[in-house]
Amino acid sequence: MSHVHGPGCRHGHHHGHAHGAHGQGPAHHDRAFAVGIVLNVLFVAVEAWFGWRADSLALLADAGHNLSDVAGLALAWGAAFAARLRPTHVRTYGWQRASILAALANAILLLVAMGALALEAVQRLGAPHPGDAVTVMAVAALGVLINGLSAALLMKGSQDDLNIRGAFLHMAADALVSLGVVGAGALYLAFGWAWLDPLVSLAIAALIVAGTWGLLRQSLHLAFDGVPEGVDLVEVHAWLRSQPGVRSVHDLHVWALGTSDVALTAHLVMPAGHPGDAFLIALADGLVHRFRIGHPTIQIEIDGLPDGCVRPARLE
Structure with a gap:
């Protein structure tokens, strides 16, 4: 699992990025x-x-x-x-x-x-x-x-x-x-x-x-980077929040890369520590099958302290 850092965010956190199995773009027509x-x-x-x-x-x-x-x-x-x-x-x-x-x-x-x-x-x-x-x-x-x-x-x-x-x-x-x-x-x-x-x-x-x-x-x-039709942001937030070890979710963004590929970024506060790559892989699999989000990028935070990123409206 590769590790990346979002722009403007503190480097002291862990990031995981994975592509779901269905996020492969449109078929050739x-x-x-x-x-x-x-x-x-x-x-x-x-x-x-x-x-x-x-x-x-x-x-x-x-x-x-x-x-x-x-x-x-x-x-x-x-x-x-x-x-x-x-x-x-x-x-x-x-x-x-x-x-x-x-x-x-x-x-x-x-x-x-x-x-x-x-x-x-x-x-x-x-x-x-x-x-x-x-x-x-x-x-x-x-x-x-x-x-x-x-x-x-x-x-x-x-x-x-x-x-x-x-x-x-x-x-x-x-x-x-x-x-x-x-x-x-x-x-x-x-x-x-x-x-x-x-x-x-x-x-x-x-x-x-x-x-x-x-x-x-x-x-x-x-x-204008609106949430794609068929994706309920509140439901996505609730599902991420329900994952084992997740205390809270913030900086959740969902948008369309194109007309057939949906991307997500989110910060998960997990006080117990980084859950490992298996957790991120399962999370990506769940996102693509439940919400057809094939391009997720997840940042894991241990303490949930402010990290300099711009906050969207709170969903919790």
């Missing part, structure tokens, strides 16, 4: 990203062409949105790659934070694109005109297949990684939106409602903004 990007680039070209031919705002707007999705997929892929780069002497945590910033950038990109879409749709709603509903339905049906496949490729990784979840949500939302466009085209053919096209565009914007808001909130929270 290179193939899923590559396939998703290629399929969506081709679909953007098809959708823009037929949207122009059919004079359909819904298709043209969705082509623009899908182009932003291509950029989002590329951004997420680049961040996932950067997060796998090894730490260096000047970047001791590597580039893991890139995945958080990519998720945040994706959320902002989507919100801006949907704002532009909504503005154009409102203007067109005041003067609707008919389009080629059959073409719109055919292209939208192709979108259901392409976006659905792209989402399926990213589904597994989206469960544990906010960056991949952002890309997955884009694809899944697009598949549902395309399905809605097919339905709107069918209603237009049945009833001749020309105003359905801009109305569907507004529905697209509202649906994507609603789905993106959570991504924006979570990524912004993690960018």
